[in-house]
Amino acid sequence: MAAEETGAGVTIVDPALEQQAKPLADSLIADKAASRLAAQDPTLWGTEAEAEAAIRLSWTTLHKSSRPLIGEIEALRTELRSEGVDRVVLAGMGGSSLAPEVITGTEGVALTVLDTTDPGQVADALAGDLERTVLVVSSKSGGTVETDSHRRIFAKAFSDNGIDAKRRIVVVTDPGSPLAELSEQEGYRKVFLADPHVGGRYSALTAFGLVPAGLAGADVARLLDQAAGVADQLAADSEANPAVRLAAALGARHAQNAEKVVFADTGSGIKGFGDWAEQLIAESTGKQGTGLLPVVVESPEAAGFADAGADATPVAVGHAAAPAQLSVTGPLGAQFLLWEFATALAGRLLGINPFDQPDVEAAKKAARALLDQPSTSDSGAKPSFTDGAIEGYGLDAADLREALKSFVDSATGAPSAYLAVQAYLDRLDDASAAVLRPQLAKKTGLQTTFGWGPRFLHSTGQYHKGGHPNGFFLQLTGAAEQDLDVPDRPYTLAGLQLAQALGDGQVLAEHGRPVLRLHFTDRAAGLAQLVAALEDLA
Template sequence: MAGETTGVEIVDAALASEAAPFAERLVADQVASKLASQDATLWGPEAESEASIRLSWTTLHKSSRPLIGEIEALRTDLRSEGVDRVVLAGMGGSSLAPEVITATDGVPLTVLDTTDPGQVADALAGDLERTVIVVSSKSGGTVETDSHRRIFAKAFADAGIDAARRIVVVTDPGSPFAELSEKEGYRKVFLADPNVGGRYSALTAFGLVPAGLAGADVARLLDQAASVADELAADSVDNPAVKLAAAWGAAHEKKGAEKLVIATVPSKEGGSVLKGFADWAEQLIAESTGKQGTGLLPVAVEGPDSPGFADAKGDATPVAVGQAEGAAKISVTGSLGAQFLLWEFATALAGRLLGINPFDQPDVEAAKKAARSLLDNPDKLKGGDEPSTVDGAVEVFGSEGVVTDGKLADILRAFFDSAPETGYIAVQAYLDRLDDASTAVLRGEIAKRTGRQTTFGWGPRFLHSTGQYHKGGHQNGVFLQITGAVEDDLDVPDRPYTLGVLQHAQALGDGQVLAEHGRPVLRLHLTDRAAGLAELVRAVQEAGE
């Protein structure tokens, strides 16, 4: 895989022709070389301040090298103590990159990017004697990650284990979390480059530390990125990042194709499938471009034969990560490290073409504020929570104007029909993504039966990803929230709420913000998760008949 060719092929001849002027514009403006030299003026005066402190990712293949020895030394020490199980507490860019790195390398990593009590309890049920938890947060203020740290610290202490020796931290220099970590005496604090935003942090300590401790070959990852760095910095129409960004920009401007449907497939050289890569790319692209009423909505699908990819309409561009198959209009090949850097470059270049700042996330905080408000006012969290309809194990709630009366299938049919033909349906599952993993089948079922592009996200993880696009991107989405009863809740030490309450507040808070933006929100609460999910799948199938 290390020697795999990196390249972008615009398979669709019409798209290739339309993309050519966009590529030539990027080359004429020397955007690639200026990006590589960290020119903060590329996205206009309003973006310059933010961009000036967000461009160090372009040289991480060099600057992250010293981390390799530190990671290996810590891994060796931990293994000598019998500690070989790695749990990662992180959200968004702090979890998606390590997950794809370890999955592609075939090494185990337990990722906690959830507030579901069942999923966290399962992680706690692992062998704590063999466990180290990596807590990754730029500031330490991320509520999910802070909750995980508190819960695991107490679990270690209750088991007679020195918690400080089992907690490894990745954070920014001088952050409140760095200060807390020093005060608590945590085992090791890795300081990441502060001039890199979370979604561009795959090759910083945030991506490399948990993956390396789990056993992934992170030195090879940096080698792979280094192998394409010069090519990506070249002002040439053959630059893969220029080609990719130009294709995205042309499809968006010329065809109204505001969605990228991404499937991972084996590459032409026989390299391994980059497992989970579409989820990583989803955050990078959605959060970087989805603002000011424009942007590119990534739709991560199961494969090239999946609904939404194989039958993509004019509002979407199918992109194969690996060998071009079926309906793919663009094929992107290369090793994982090379693709990390390629897609980051392409996304930044696409920001230039779209006329937006690819490094801010102005709408992400809204859902967090709404959730905090609900946590601070428990009566609001409980009040007004009577369902409009109960159908078996499914309770139905809806924002203003959403049909919530009748059979579940009829409610769903009306809801799906409310999405514009070139809009999208977002399924947001605030459930356990391991025990309730079958919920993900809803994406394909809905896409197949409605003919509309359909995304699927686990809450609250997607709030750090597509959550930005939902509020700031093209305003043509409808939002299906799925929440579930909590059988065994978990207290968050020294906090006035449980994980279950936090999860509920996050769902309601995001729904509230979406409704304030005038977006239709239908929430289905499963009073029995297994039974409710089965009923929901049947209702989706019936709604599409």
Template sequence: MTGDETGVELVDAELAGKAAPLVERLVADQAASKLAAQDATLWGPDAESEASIRLSWTSLHKSSRPLIGEIEALRTELQSEGVDRVVLAGMGGSSLAPEVIAATEGVALTVLDTTDAGQVADALAGDLERTVIVVSSKSGGTVETDSHRRIFAKAFTDAGIDAARRIVVVTDPGSPFSELSEKEGYRKTFLADPHVGGRYSALTAFGLVPAGLAGADIARLLDQAAAVAAVLGTDSADNPAIKLAAAWAAAHEGGAEKVVLADTGSGIKGFPDWAEQLIAESTGKLGTGLLPVAVEGPEAPGFADAKSDATPVAVGHPEGAAKISVTGPLGAQFLLWEFATALAGRLIGINPFDQPDVEAAKKAARALLDEPEKLSGKETPATVDGAVEVFGSEGVATDGKLVDVLRAFFGSVADGGYFAVQAYLDRLDDASTSLLRGEIAKRTGVQTTFGWGPRFLHSTGQYHKGGHQNGSFLQITGAVAEDLAVPDRPYTLGQLQHAQALGDGQVLAEHGRPVLRLHLTDRAAGLAELVRAVQEAGE
């Protein structure tokens, strides 16, 4: 890592000048100290009810301490039984933070935040005799996580393993999932603080239990957060959270709707993916907000060549085109970015704790699951080019070769808009799909995000529907070679994945956004054809 010092540097002098009045405003309003004191009035009367039950994250560095011993005791028990492989079933805030913690600590954690049958099958193919699955959900009703729980419970039983002894639950007190866990006799139930929303839950049981069972040093993580907590709650122009929030808000006022995130040697693995959900779900609503764009590095397209609609932020030391630099160890960074995002919400004028548009895609997917004939895979494509079938929402040109379709789609993006690549595939076996982000950004000069479906639905999905309405959406779906049934449910994982893609595309189209869906009838061949077409379309 870059060291233990936590700070924010406004590298760009012009941006620092524009942020200065907003820094003064936050200091004068005593916003930081009020936030640390969990004052729910900071975001206005309309947000007060929600904020009043969503602010316990400001003191998790203290309240989560008892988890250290509980987690270590369970880990010791499991290891004594030869169980040392940890699988996490969770979505959004339940998976992103523990994945970053485990990767940064260099410990093995298999994360399931997918409905791709192939990726789930790969997780099942691991040594079940050595496996414990942590199922994380505030309510237990998250369809992806519930599906994983059912699939693994059956797999354990089929293998002659007591499933209940291999399932650990993380949920809210009094939730239906807590009741189910007690009824089924699951190994252990960790109850998280119910007054913390998912994207602010990194230092709750949702973040700490799976990472800690995998071997991460969660005591050190809490120590890092504790070391910076007092500073973040101080009403001072030197408060890094105030500086970061003011810079984001000042840039947004000037038309910079996107925040481009690149790691510059921080030593933290995958941090932009965690920050992506925090910023997008917290700010992307009421037709405004900040769209986080996680890129491959400071030389990546979108960062190195950022235009006036985007602010490049380095996670680590200043490098390249960075206008802002944020440094510090992981525990401190979690708390810093949470404080900054909440304060930015006050400046932008939104409630950073609700997510009013997330449910729409879920409802659309559920409706499709109720009509399985719509998921038969027999839709008629507008065009077929090799191993790629082309589908488009109303107004999207779909005639000609794939390269022609892409060229037209790239040319139709709104001024100051963005492309979102959404891949409903296996993020391990189909990992090369993520290269499309840079290829499209380089050839179009347009800010481009990349998300694995349905993972992104619990992250940037809120911004897509609730933020600035200037996105164009490229969905990529693929044939399912070997599907997996979901026990006691009338659908397979393949059908669920398909319903999630179609449902989200339907909601985006209803918002008047262009959606182009490319279905790969052969994933490997189709992806190769798609990459070539993207390269040709941008020439």
């Protein structure tokens, strides 16, 4: 494993793909794309993307520029530990939570991640030992509604338990953001200002990734060392550059209408890497009716990897294993930088701007509009059917079986379709919902993704609206057994969660994307009923 400690590698397992990728790799090399990217040249993606790219490329040198953070993080961690504060809760969405979760999971250190509006999941985090808790509030824009809600709820809980809230809140944000200004007014324990010239999905090695992970006990210096170890490779205009090889292979497969990239871990030792890569790739490339759709599967044996089909590219994270067409090796810090370089280069090959997210804001606006209404209970909509513990919306059907058959038949009859399961539920207590992904993939033969809402809105949500228009969406919502008020806001968490589901469904429908929403009046019973119904599906 020594080679993996000093760099990263990309193996193109399929000889035919190697040949197909070569012209694209040669074009990147001839254009000096890798070295220009490393030098932060904003002209790589055309004139329309230049203004955005000019303020989004500082991630290429984070293995150097983030070094001063190491001492700051360690000093704060030491202070907190001396006060008996050793439980870290992270409130953040998208790039603010996915990287820290992968880092701490890989290192085996505890981090409680709140990237949800589910009141049950937030209540579970509140039920932890507040005397030992520090809350890291992480938001690039400083106005993320989920993260602001978490901050308000925890600040009140700290105060209600006789704890000085301002001493237990640490903030990570961009300079000049509303959260930075609020933090100064409130006197929060510490504010880490991140590099504003790095977009959220490229921020793994900024304060957004390093602060919560480092406070939890991860070795963030080693992470930067791993990235530094591969930096020269990634800047080289050479066929040996793993980012060039990876981008060219993905670009070649996309040109063959194989836009789906199926991720399976083959012993990398990295925990949850696919979830981080999913946001990076989907949000960077899924626009203008094109893009690469990541499909994260449970294992190489999972349906959808071994039987990937002509419209998908199986990628092994770790050693090469059949039937993978590509394998990517290297330690976590190196993989972060490798995939960022490869995704940016793939954006050049696809002819898109990999740094904007034009369709993300639409769902947020729709959710805000619903929150401004007196009630978010489906805005008066009536279910098309009620079957046991499930109410159905979006398809005219007599019962669950008929709705599922109609939905699946439409998807399997559409060219190159994919299914997306969107679970606006508690990803801890309702974790069994994840079984729906392999179940649907096996039943339908279609590539199937799974996302926890509203987390995926900050990730694959961009691709769903802006990428290839061949998605079919199964939304899952559920009645909350308990609810939480959001202090000084006219909504509860359950109201916010439902508004986010309805808002996204509304925008998907406006884009012509088919949506079937199943609402569980009893979550456990509804999930069991749905699993059984899918099992019976022919």
